[in-house]
Amino acid sequence: MYGLVRVPSPAAHSLIPLLLFILLSLDGAGVVGIRNVVVNLPAVATLGSNVKLECSFDMENETLYSIKLYKGSQEFLHFIPEFRPPHSVYKVRGVLVTGTNLSLNSLEFSYNHEDQIDHPSLPLLKKLKVGIGVLHAELLNVDLFSQGVYTCEISADSPSWDTGIASQRLHVLVEPESRPTIHGIQTFYRPGQDVQLTCKVQNTFPSANITWYLGDIKTESVSVEKETEDSGLMTTLARLQAPVFQETTVKCLASLWTHHYQSKDYVILVKDPPTASVRANQTHGGKNGGTGTAGNQLEPVFQPSVTAGAGWTDGGFFNLMMLPHILYLLYSPFL
Template sequence: MCENFPAHLITLIKLTHLVFANALRDVRVQVPAAVRRGEKAILKCLYDLEGDNLYSVKWYKGRREFYSYTPKETPAMKVFQFSGVKVERSSSNESQLVLDTVNAATTGKYSCEVSADAPSFHTLISAGDLEVVVVPGKEPIITGIKSRYHVGDIIRGNCTSAHSRPAANITWTINGYETNPSYVRQHKPIKDLRDLETVISGIHFVVTPQHFIRGKLKIRCTAHIHDVYWKSTEKSIEEDRQVARPNEVNLINSFSDDYFDLEDEDDNENDDVRDRSAHITHIKGDMSSLNANGSTAAHFATCLRLWPHLTTLPFLWYALQEILQLLRQLFGQQQITNAKIDNGLNRKVNKHSKHNIHYQQQKQQVEQHISRTTAKATAANSQATLSYLLKWLQRKQKHSQANNNKKEN
């Protein structure tokens, strides 16, 4: 059948086969994913000419050419000015490009275009992304975690990695093992005026006997950015086996995240990082006058039994103000607007019947408020709080009685 084809057509087919049999192929780039600011970045362009001659190698950032290497031209290397791109000529050639002293403007997509010489003039291109990283100046910091804990206590702490770009990734380990994700809460990075980011990660879990290995518990926080930065901080905790005194109740980080939310959506992105670890972590109350094993309802009943002994309306009013203020601090309630009381409240209740009516109304309001607060106090292990309130009421009663005695004298 070949005899039926014209000779020139057969010659063209053979030439085409020779051209494509020895054509440029396998062009690929090696671009580092991340480079520290101020360091050198080495980019490689690898290819297989398959017997062809090289015509040119060109590098682009985005769509703009900034470097070319053409062996048949003099000089073979040409560099074009480009913001953020500083080529180190002595180390660059047809297969390697070295960028010196990289900065934020160096970040971007880099492409290598390889062209073969005649007769194929085949051209292929490959690209990769480079990111310039600003690493934190210090290792991550762990805050809010004490050196000793009892079994059953709640550990709550933060790990902060400051001033980097991009924000570091933070991970936690307990005794060398990856932490249960439910223990960890990640917060949005905070940017400063230099466009650097600070990130905070929180940890929160209940201590169990299995956490202590020969009386020790180790918590490690690790911050890393790509493969150019990896720093960690470890906190060693000892098991506190000391038995608490019977008249003392400890509340250790027993409040829910609703009361101590580290994230404020209204914060400005450029605000400085605040110390977010300064929240209530430990309350001690003297339970000598109450049964520490009693129910919450019993403690409230004990408090209510004090009300008949409060014989002056001024004391009742100031006591109500102090109780409401303390409850707002513990449970994060919004500020409560208190009604003004008539100046006549300075007189004793037993002298005027209308004051007795006011007294009963105030007493009923306080009892209703305490009833509404019971559910919240129960969730926060309210025994210590009630003990504190009871002692405070007793002190106020004694103080008020002493003042009344002085006035009568």
């Protein structure tokens, strides 16, 4: 009535882990996926320079379907072996590709902007199991529109259709045409007087970060202004206000990413002001001040002065010349 159940022998049990290991190893072979996709390009490039972009990858023995390069979301280059031509470059503002070199295992492919001739090795890519691959592209004469995020996308062919992506940002630097300048330096300063200076950096991109140094001491700016010129470049003004008590030097340092630009060193002269000469008062000043000169002094109306044995003086209240008039006034009623 009941069926018989066959119990596996101990030897069969010992083979199960080995069979599972073999099946997993076979299943995983060739389907690990694309890995180690890396984009190499300089983080900062100066205006007008050429930039080399490199995309390296490991396809883990998969067949290549496509390699694509993007700036932002815009595709500007691809290599697709099944397409004719396989190598194409598209116009994207700020991106000018002058040449492309591609190595897949031991195969080498080179293209310039006008060369679209098929390589004799292209038919081999249909069945080639690719391991390590590297693509080199050169961007010519970068400008402010060239900065942005650059992405490399590697895609495998069927059956996996696996994709690997990596990105890197590029900044474009516009260096100042001249070193920073400092304005507002006086001939000399009194001890404790504030210096009020302005450091100016013109026509850069991005705007400059400015640091002040009084002697060897780093000093913060009290204010910073950033102006955008019609060209899109930036002018930065940083103001310094700080007291000085002895002779020292002052300079400003402008930084743009990893680049630094220093102004001249200026000497701040500090000395006491000259002592003003004080003229002693030799005259009577009255209520209008005791420091006036003789020419500005008000003379008193009467100035009696008695000298021993001199009687009445010319400057006295009475004068001998007035005596006849006095006698006339006294005796006139009796005449």
